Amino acid sequence: MPIKLFPNLRLLNPPLSATRFPSMNLKPSVNSSRAIPAFRRIFPFKLKYLGLPTRVNSQQQQQQQLGLRKLSTRPFRPAASSEFGRRGSRAGEIRGSKNLIDDEAELSDWVSDLRTDSFHSNKRFSKDDDVSDFRKGSGRENRGSYSMKRRRKSDSDDSYDSSRRGNRNSVNSFSRNNISNNTSRFSRRSNSELEAGNVGRKTRFSNDDENDVGEERRRGMSGIRDLLSEEVSDNDDDDDDSVLRNNARSLIGLDKENGGMSVAISSPGKHDSFMSESRFDQCSISALSLKGIKDAGYEKMTIVQEATLPVLLKGKDVLAKAKTGTGKTVAFLLPSIEVVIKSPPVDRDQKRPPILVLVICPTRELATQAATEASTLLKYHPSIGVQVVIGETGSSTAYMNVVSTPANICTGDSWAMFVFSRIQNSQILVATPGRLRDHIENTAGFATRLMGVKVLVLDEADHLLDMGFRKDIEKIIAAVPKQRQTLLFSATVPEEVRQMHLVAPLDLHFPLLYVLLREHVADNPEYKVLVFCTTAMVTRMVADLLGELKLNVREIHSRKPQSYRTRVSDEFRKSKGLILVTSDVSARGVDYPDVTLVIQVGLPSDREQYIHRLGRTGRKGKEGQGILLLAPWEEFFLSTIKDLPILKAPVPSVDPDTKKKVERALSHVEMKNKEAAYQAWLGYYNSNKKVGRDKYKLVELANEYSRSMGLDNPPAIPKLVLGKMGLRNIPGLRSK
Numbered sequence: 001m002p003i004k005l006f007p008n009l010r011l012l013n014p015p016l017s018a019t020r021f022p023s024m025n026l027k028p029s030v031n032s033s034r035a036i037p038a039f040r041r042i043f044p045f046k047l048k049y050l051g052l053p054t055r056v057n058s059q060q061q062q063q064q065q066l067g068l069r070k071l072s073t074r075p076f077r078p079a080a081s082s083e084f085g086r087r088g089s090r091a092g093e094i095r096g097s098k099n100l101i102d103d104e105a106e107l108s109d110w111v112s113d114l115r116t117d118s119f120h121s122n123k124r125f126s127k128d129d130d131v132s133d134f135r136k137g138s139g140r141e142n143r144g145s146y147s148m149k150r151r152r153k154s155d156s157d158d159s160y161d162s163s164r165r166g167n168r169n170s171v172n173s174f175s176r177n178n179i180s181n182n183t184s185r186f187s188r189r190s191n192s193e194l195e196a197g198n199v200g201r202k203t204r205f206s207n208d209d210e211n212d213v214g215e216e217r218r219r220g221m222s223g224i225r226d227l228l229s230e231e232v233s234d235n236d237d238d239d240d241d242s243v244l245r246n247n248a249r250s251l252i253g254l255d256k257e258n259g260g261m262s263v264a265i266s267s268p269g270k271h272d273s274f275m276s277e278s279r280f281d282q283c284s285i286s287a288l289s290l291k292g293i294k295d296a297g298y299e300k301m302t303i304v305q306e307a308t309l310p311v312l313l314k315g316k317d318v319l320a321k322a323k324t325g326t327g328k329t330v331a332f333l334l335p336s337i338e339v340v341i342k343s344p345p346v347d348r349d350q351k352r353p354p355i356l357v358l359v360i361c362p363t364r365e366l367a368t369q370a371a372t373e374a375s376t377l378l379k380y381h382p383s384i385g386v387q388v389v390i391g392e393t394g395s396s397t398a399y400m401n402v403v404s405t406p407a408n409i410c411t412g413d414s415w416a417m418f419v420f421s422r423i424q425n426s427q428i429l430v431a432t433p434g435r436l437r438d439h440i441e442n443t444a445g446f447a448t449r450l451m452g453v454k455v456l457v458l459d460e461a462d463h464l465l466d467m468g469f470r471k472d473i474e475k476i477i478a479a480v481p482k483q484r485q486t487l488l489f490s491a492t493v494p495e496e497v498r499q500m501h502l503v504a505p506l507d508l509h510f511p512l513l514y515v516l517l518r519e520h521v522a523d524n525p526e527y528k529v530l531v532f533c534t535t536a537m538v539t540r541m542v543a544d545l546l547g548e549l550k551l552n553v554r555e556i557h558s559r560k561p562q563s564y565r566t567r568v569s570d571e572f573r574k575s576k577g578l579i580l581v582t583s584d585v586s587a588r589g590v591d592y593p594d595v596t597l598v599i600q601v602g603l604p605s606d607r608e609q610y611i612h613r614l615g616r617t618g619r620k621g622k623e624g625q626g627i628l629l630l631a632p633w634e635e636f637f638l639s640t641i642k643d644l645p646i647l648k649a650p651v652p653s654v655d656p657d658t659k660k661k662v663e664r665a666l667s668h669v670e671m672k673n674k675e676a677a678y679q680a681w682l683g684y685y686n687s688n689k690k691v692g693r694d695k696y697k698l699v700e701l702a703n704e705y706s707r708s709m710g711l712d713n714p715p716a717i718p719k720l721v722l723g724k725m726g727l728r729n730i731p732g733l734r735s736k
């Protein structure tokens with residue numbers, strides 16, 4: 001029987017045989033005996049699993065559906081929160097069971113995804129029709145360039161070669177073989193090359209790797225399952241439950257000898273607080289850490305902290321999923337710090353002092369944020385240092401020694417470029433995967449330092465275990481001791497966010513965006529808005545436009561230097577009355593308090609990215625609004641999020657004056673920025689499996705986009721770029 005530890009969360013114990021999983025009719029599956037070794041690299045010793053909570057009953061489901069049907073919207077402004085997005089009678093449900101209604105489904109889905117994606121990868125890839133050209137290339141090169149693509153996200157997709165994206169065969173080879181570093185790593189390249197779409201096959205994205213979501217994610221392959229893919233083979237086991245059990249064991253790295261891994265899934269209902277009633281001082285945390293916690297303003301634990309801290313403090317591995325903005329960072333940092341405290345003090349003169357805690361985050365922003373939080377918690381531990389290793393523009397690496405005042409990180413001034421050898425004494429290292437791997441491979445003595453790791457944390461674990469990061473993570477895991485504590489944290493969607501979508505022709509998007517923002521600003525004196533755009537160059541152009549329209553905007557994307565990004569991010573975090581136009585560098589994990597509205601303009605790269613962007617609002621139990629603005633031909637995306645309570649809102653009318661005003665503003669946006677946005681837009685949608693399939697249609701749409709920016713003729717694109725995009729000789733394009 002499952003052991004219920006907390007009202008909203010359970011740590012789940014064996015036996016699996018007692019667990020009821022939803023029936024899943026997915027025949028071939030992971031052969032667990034082959035899959036387990038891959039996960040043992042992550043959880044080398046430990047494994048224990050889990051009874052699962054009950055599922056939502058049919059009455060609750062009905063109520064939820066009814067609740068949704070009753071929803072109404074006002075034009076471009078969601079109705080009051082009480083009626084918008086609320087799910088029937090959830091508030092009255094019994095916490096202990098109700099709050100876990102999604103848990104079983106989620107976990108089962110997660111686990112079953114292992115099976116489906118692993119097995120179906122073959123089929124799915126071979127089905128795709130836009131891959132034929134690329135398949136003709138040599139397998140080895142393909143693998144190299146494919147993995148490169150996976151490491152990129154829309155932010156860096158400004159000029160991107162869709163034919164390469166489509167190479168499913170490459171993925172298979174990639175995942176099934178141990179290809180050499182030469183093919184899985186990429187040489188550096190400059191921003192201008194990126195911008196020009198000059199994607200060399202052995203190019204390494206040193207610049208924004210960590211911010212760029214793997215291409216695989218676009219195809220819906222997520223997370224942990226990918227790590228299994230090279231271990232996959234068909235399995236004749238017809239018994240869904242036993243297959244699932246095997247997969248669960250693989251997922252968590254089962255090893256009964258060592259006390260095992262606990263799984264915590266925190267899903268408080270919409271009306272439940274994200275705070276628990278437990279205080280930090282009820283846990284066995286050192287007095288100085290408690291002082292730091294108190295100074296940070298934390299008194300009680302959040303639910304995810306309450307659920308995981310006691311277990312983590314016992315040294316166990318944990319896989320935790322909790323809503324965005326519910327305090328996961330503290331949940332993994334605090335026990336990690338306690339491990340450092342209990343370890344023998346580091347000799348400052350030691351040549352290669354060990355790193356005791358290694359935190360991996362997928363983006364620079366997240367890494368910086370985690371380090372900031374760590375420094376807050378370490379206020380009364382002056383002998384403990386936190387170091388951040390993240391990619392910096394160009395070929396250099398940014399290192400920060402984090403001292404106890406968070407402000408030092410967040411202001412651009414404090415960004416320091418150090419030679420690595422000068423800061424070798426931090427016990428806690430927060431890093432992005434690509435840069436960390438570089439150090440493992442290229443920095444003398446670094447691997448030795450990693451031999452001291454006692455705690456390994458993967459923040460946004462689902463993302464880190466995507467194919468896009470796979471090789472880096474494998475390398476990192478191979479570099480840290482097997483005898484360690486492993487913490488996997490990952491996010492789920494908050495229900496506090498009122499979500500809706502608008503579908504309108506492309507030529508209305510800019511005026512509509514303006515109208516939406518103008519209304520929101522007028523209604524919310526303390527507005528704080530994130531506008532997500534598809535690519536970095538589109539982000540720049542939209543920010544220019546909104547600036548011309550006299551809105552208070554900032555922009556952030558991967559083409560900006562890190563110091564600038566840090567400064568703007570910090571400004572946005574602290575301010576009210578500001579709009580941040582951003583690429584996906586802000587999509588995950590970044591904790592901007594009190595964001596009132598998230599607008600996503602155009603197709604999100606995939607469901608997960610949509611959810612994570614949305615998760616920037618509705619944090620800490622607060623309410624927020626989300627608007628997805630799509631063109632009619634982008635509506636297909638909605639099918640991927642149909643399980644979420646997202647309503648179609650009527651398109652607000654745009655009066656002629658507003659239209660004129662926007663046109664005028666567009667005419668003031670620099671031509672080169674509009675040209676770059678056009679090319680980026682084309683590259684982004686070209687890389688989308690659905691939109692990019694019909695190149696003729698794509699070009700028509702791109703030209704529509706160009707017109708929506710006020711351009712009479714679509715800008716010319718370098719022939720080389722067109723060739724790489726597979727768009728040579730498509731009518732309607734201009735080349736130069």
Ligand SMILES: Nc1ncnc2c1ncn2[C@@H]1O[C@H](COP(=O)(O)OP(=O)(O)OP(=O)(O)O)[C@@H](O)[C@H]1O
Nearest residue numbers: 298300301302324325326327328329330491589591
């Ligand atoms: N015990 C606590 N009491 C009050 N506030 C807290 C507590 N723990 C964390 N917070 C605050 O909650 C906010 C969200 O925390 P955090 O960014 O760690 O959430 P998260 O779950 O990691 O979100 P995401 O999934 O988006 O990364 C932060 O501002 C943090 O300072």
